[in-house]
Amino acid sequence: MVKSQTYFDEMFGHGTDARAPYADYCNWFNAEGTGRLLAKSEEAEALFRLIGVTFNVYGDPDATERLIPFDLVPRIIAAREWAKVAKGIEQRVRALNAFLHDIYHRQEIVRAGRLPAEMIARNDAFLPEMIGVSPPGDIYTHIVGTDLVRTGDNEFFVLEDNARTPSGVSYMLENRETMLHMFPELFSKIKVQSVSQYPRSLRKSLGACAPDACNGRPTIAVLTPGIHNSAYYEHAFLADQMSAELVEGHDLRVVDGRVAMRTTRGYKPIDVLYRRVDDEYLDPLNFNPDSVLGVPGIMDVYRAGGITIANAPGTGIADDKAIYSYMPDIVEFYTGEKAILQNVPTHRCSEPDALKYVLDNLADLVVKEVHGSGGYGMLVGPAASKKEIENFRAKLEAHPGNYIAHPTLALSTVPILTDAGLAPRHVDLRPFVLVSPDRIDITPGGLTRVALTEGSLVVNSSQGGGTKDTWVLEE
Numbered sequence: 001m002v003k004s005q006t007y008f009d010e011m012f013g014h015g016t017d018a019r020a021p022y023a024d025y026c027n028w029f030n031a032e033g034t035g036r037l038l039a040k041s042e043e044a045e046a047l048f049r050l051i052g053v054t055f056n057v058y059g060d061p062d063a064t065e066r067l068i069p070f071d072l073v074p075r076i077i078a079a080r081e082w083a084k085v086a087k088g089i090e091q092r093v094r095a096l097n098a099f100l101h102d103i104y105h106r107q108e109i110v111r112a113g114r115l116p117a118e119m120i121a122r123n124d125a126f127l128p129e130m131i132g133v134s135p136p137g138d139i140y141t142h143i144v145g146t147d148l149v150r151t152g153d154n155e156f157f158v159l160e161d162n163a164r165t166p167s168g169v170s171y172m173l174e175n176r177e178t179m180l181h182m183f184p185e186l187f188s189k190i191k192v193q194s195v196s197q198y199p200r201s202l203r204k205s206l207g208a209c210a211p212d213a214c215n216g217r218p219t220i221a222v223l224t225p226g227i228h229n230s231a232y233y234e235h236a237f238l239a240d241q242m243s244a245e246l247v248e249g250h251d252l253r254v255v256d257g258r259v260a261m262r263t264t265r266g267y268k269p270i271d272v273l274y275r276r277v278d279d280e281y282l283d284p285l286n287f288n289p290d291s292v293l294g295v296p297g298i299m300d301v302y303r304a305g306g307i308t309i310a311n312a313p314g315t316g317i318a319d320d321k322a323i324y325s326y327m328p329d330i331v332e333f334y335t336g337e338k339a340i341l342q343n344v345p346t347h348r349c350s351e352p353d354a355l356k357y358v359l360d361n362l363a364d365l366v367v368k369e370v371h372g373s374g375g376y377g378m379l380v381g382p383a384a385s386k387k388e389i390e391n392f393r394a395k396l397e398a399h400p401g402n403y404i405a406h407p408t409l410a411l412s413t414v415p416i417l418t419d420a421g422l423a424p425r426h427v428d429l430r431p432f433v434l435v436s437p438d439r440i441d442i443t444p445g446g447l448t449r450v451a452l453t454e455g456s457l458v459v460n461s462s463q464g465g466g467t468k469d470t471w472v473l474e475e
Helices: 021-033 034-052 079-103 168-180 184-189 198-207 231-242 298-301 327-335 353-361 386-398
Strands: 052-056 063-067 070-077 143-152 155-162 218-221 245-247 254-257 258-263 266-268 272-277 309-310 365-370 403-407 411-419 421-430 432-436 439-442 448-450 466-472
Touching: 021 070, 034 063, 034 070, 034 168, 034 411, 063 272, 063 421, 070 168, 070 231, 070 411, 070 421, 079 155, 079 327, 079 432, 079 466, 168 184, 168 198, 168 231, 168 448, 168 466, 198 231, 198 272, 198 432, 231 245, 245 309, 254 266, 254 298, 254 448, 266 386, 327 403, 353 386, 353 403, 386 448, 411 466
Parallel strands: 070 466, 218 245, 218 272, 272 309
Antiparallel strands: 052 063, 143 155, 143 421, 143 432, 254 258, 258 266, 365 403, 411 421, 421 448, 432 439, 448 466
8 A cells, every 4th residue: 555654634635734724724723722623523523423324224234324424624625726626526517417417418429430339338327318308497307416635735536426326415414413512612713614505505506406386486396215215314414404394205295296295185296206215216117116115107297397307217327337438528628628527547448458467467456346435346456365366356357248348546635533532534525516407506515525444545434435515715
């Protein structure tokens, strides 16, 4: 592994003095006692437990519900740094939306030879049922979570595009509320851009995408698989914060050509359904017939323009990890501009030369399943044992098309609070983007995920990671 001193420390850079964005915070921190801050950390944990900010861990019968560990040392980003990042995210999201419309219509990018036809035709995330369908307002990706990593002072890379059902925004909001509650004096000293407007912006953005069938103020509902889903807390939280209905599949049915929810006064049509159910389970008449999570016939209503589904079915093709490697071309094709935010260099294991290179260098690479998520099904070569590498090699040789590989980046670190004081840990960042026909809103900051284990590069909560509040400073 790369030696720790080669990592870019966002608080101290490569030196011992605090970088400009952290200067005021460091002055405050140094005046505080570690003991007081550790007590505050315990207070934060108790607060999260009281509120019920939990997530489920699939496949772990002993810990079906856990608190996501929260570290109270914020990640701080200067306004000028954020401005470049936000511009790059907006460019990327516009390109993703244009790509989705094209893929499900004329496929001009394939005709132009910029994307191999088999990347679409053989891709499990491509949804033939969406061919020729134009969603209300031509918006496919209403909510996007773009995962970023940082390697230097002005070096940000896109790790992946979450265009299906990105999660984590509730933790971003609760983290900020917790920090405001515990350290109000900090926010009077340091001017931090607000994130609290997100639920209002989400409702407004979804409402702006209502179908023509909508009459009056749009009725919005959040579709959840139910209480056993890993992100159920977030589903309930967002429904409450938006003043929207929280519904499950059995609460909905098709009535007079509309999707309607059961109420005490009969069935009421829904205009916009923010679904947190995967494509496969959305409609048992059109997809998985065994699904009890979706709504029979919802796709027929959708194709007829009777409802907006956010995000649109079939958006998975845009955040597929095999497609990811073509994103620089996709951005340039649809915007006419070079990508502001760069991809991490990617090896497509479906290509013989790339596969040979990956197999020869497994100990130095990060290998991911193209349809994987949550940190499952991946190999972090520098942190893996010889046995783990050899087991993974067998899977890779058996199904090379299922994998891509990245070099092990020197991910930036941000300090966490430990009993011994500050200690650096690797982080990533998931900013949240709202897309409507007339605008793109990017919440300043997002969710910083942190690998709490020293030296670990895996930040996913399901794999033992935690979260931090993310501060974007005002100008």
